[in-house]
Amino acid sequence: MSRKVVRTSKFRHVFGQALKADQCYDDIRISQMTWDSNFCSVNPKFVAMIVDASGGGAFIVLPLSKTGRIDMSLPTVCGHTGPVLDIEFCPHNDNIIASGSEDCSVMIWEIPDGGLISPLKDPVVKLDGHSKRVGILSWHPTAHNVLMSAGCDNVVILWNVVHGEAVVRIDSVHTDLIYSACWNRNGSQILTSCKDKKLRVLDPRKGSVICEKDKPHEGSRPVRAVFVSDGKILTTGFSRMSERQVALWDPKNFGEPLTLQELDTSSGVLLPFFDPDTGIVYLCGKGDSSIRYFEVTDEAPYVHYLSMYSSKESQKGMGYMPKRGLEVNKCEIARFYKLHERKCEPIVMTVPRKSDLFQEDLYPDTIGPEPSVEADDWFSGKNGAPILISLKDGFVATTKNKEFKVIKSLMATTSSSLSNRQSDSVTLQALQNEVKELREMVEHDLRLVLCSRVTNYD
Secondary structure, three states: OOOOOOOOOOOOOOEEEEOOHHHOEEOOOEOOOOOOOOOEEEOOOEEEEEEOOOOOEEEEEEEOOOOEEOOOOOOOEEEEOOOEEEEEEOOOOOOEEEEEEOOOEEEEEEOOOOOOOOOEOOOOEEEEOOOOOEEEEEEOOOEEOEEEEEEOOOOEEEEEOOOOEEEEEEOOOOOOOEEEEEEOOOOOOEEEEEOOOEEEEEEOOOOEEEEEEEOOOOOOOOOEEEEOHHHOEEEEEEOOOOOEEEEEEEOOEOOOOOEEEEOOOOOOOEEEEEEOOOOEEEEEEOOOOEEEEEEEOOOOOOEEEEEEEEOOOOOOEEEEOOHHHOOHHHOEEEEEEEEOOOEEEEEEEEOOOOOOOOOOOOOOOEEOOOOOEEHHHHHOOOOOOOOEEOOOOOOOOOOOOOOOOOOHHHOHHHHHHHHHHHHHHHHHHHHHHHHHHHHHHHHHHHHHHHHHHHHHHO
């Protein structure tokens, strides 16, 4: 009689747990837009969420510590004239966030430490280049100030944010709506999925197709794709019978998938989040009330089901915390920010361990906030591997807050916002001069009064 052998894995017992009510963000009107993006972005300083707004598009940015009930009058980032569809924090500067909107523009915003104290309407940079709404944004993982945007005009644009210019425009590859676009680990390749039922790996600087796969999933519903370890590609999609599927592909041999598994018959698009340090991929379905997680390995069947976190309420979006923002002393390997209709709920994924010591096997050196190459060098052809940091003592920022500088001579939009700042500084200088004059007048009057009193006394 043969016994079934259980696969050994240190992540077999990973469990998810929602934080208590006082650690959630309540009374937030999450956007009602029917767009398959995350609607949330998070880093070790802030959490940002797209919200409903009248007369344009808006999102809120909260310090992580500002939990509880959120005041309705809280200032928002509200410079777009159409609904905001996607937001993403810069991986190299926690105070910089990009937003894409139905108004066809991409805007870059600088959030002050401590959060907003007044509505933010003027972006640091406005990037115009799309002719239809912009629904996908992704910062380059290693190059400083390089941003990718994809719009409903079937165009992918790579921006040099500092100069405010579109350096690469990929407009002849995709024949239909782009469902997803992401970078590989060092940013030397782009992976896109498209409504024309093709999966493409692109050379970002040349804009050419390296390899492509026709119909990775037979169904007509949207396909999502991400790079995983060793250059492999994980996709989520639908079968012909509308069953949700997850598949793993080797781009060197795109003929057949390494594995293809059917999950269920729900209709929500599965958003994949891959952790390269642990090899775990988390699948979060929009409209689902659960998060499935799998371990990706080199052994067949390659994608191994671990477990599932379930709750009562469905999710409208999901934010994923970078590894440097986790609590390593609690063996936390992932943290999600689940969007409900009226609140944001953090969900912590933990590996149960008895020891209080630092678990080196759970926390190998991970990607840090420092870029390894500048934008101009990257566009010239230079690649840079991610600069890794240790989490042994918890992540501590060793550098001061980076100042986000733009070259105003190359950008009309930026120069106008900068001129506003310059006029503000001129106004401040004038006020300081007036205060100085008033002080001198008061001092002079006091001297006169004192002199007259001394004379009367004599």
